[in-house]
Amino acid sequence: MCGDPIENGELIIKDGNIVEIVTQSGNDDAALDLSDYLLMPGFINAHSHISLTAFEKKISPTDSFVNWIRALISLNSALDDDSRVEGIRSGAEVMRHSGVTALGDYVSDPELLSVIGDLGFRSVLFLETIGFHPEKAQELCENAEEVLLRGNPSSICQLGLAPHAPYSVSPGLFRSIGQLAQQYHCPVSCHVAEIKEEGRFLVLGDDSLEGLLKERSAWDPKWQPPYKSPMQYLSSLGILDRLIAVHCNFVSDDLDLMAEKKVGAVFCPQSSEWFGRTNLMPVRALLDRGITVALGTDSLASSNSLNFLDELRMADKLLPDVSRKEILTMATFGGAEALGLPCGKLASGQKADLIGFRIPSSYSGPWWDVPFELDRREVDFYRVDGKPNVLSSE
């Protein structure tokens, strides 16, 4: 991810960190022979909701996003704890086999933090908050602060904050979360500009999302539309700096603002395809502006697979003007940049989060095509923090 591939390289790891990369230094007996492998930094799944894995194939795509949310809320409230945890572990297994070493996951129930934190991924667990009614803001913020005070769930796992979306979080709650994030030095992530209704709700004061909010007893009769795009609105609330913004399907007019505020954008290829989105994140334009773009799986409530190799292949299909090398950078270094993690490239001082693909000697294509091969379902080598297998459920 930071230069041409090194042939016959030797990667030296100590205490979970990459110390040095050299070419054929010598014959160290402790060295692992991976001479027929393509070694890469592990994939970083920058946006997921792993606690929704149990909804695999339970919801069908629909034209109405609001109806999808309704279906999800109803299923989510009926799911028992055991099935949820079973889903989380099976989702983690699929991600791990497909090369995911780090995760940015939205967690709405703090009780699940220890389960998700124990999956063995380097991770940022974003406490998801939803509350459009202004009276909810204080309580939600106090709850989030209580969780932050308890500290990070593990040494490779840190906490972040995720106000759900501009149409489901009140302006006051956004501001308070921004302050909490500053106080506790937390990364912040939010679904932004995902659906056209969101833009209309904010820019025109359209009523297409009002019904849903009323149903949820979340409507604020005093709501005044800001008459701003989602990005401009979040900027006015002081929450856009270094925001990890997910989806960004309608941001073509906000590229300068995103670059200025160092927003990291997370593209979820399979989720976009599942919803049949016709407006996609303008990934080419974002990359050309130097804006960080990462990849995420989203959840099985809006995708058919958590296999990250499927995600790469879908990105390749949906982004004809983005090269495979760029997609691999998004899948690794882009995710690390967005989430603020010390991994995502093979370089000295980086965490030894590594994956490898075994390449038959007959292979003659370019290295960057290997992870995209149609029949690839999993990686052949995997390390997080230099360790071979960190899934505590195994």
Ligand SMILES: [Zn+2]
């Ligand atoms: Zn999401």
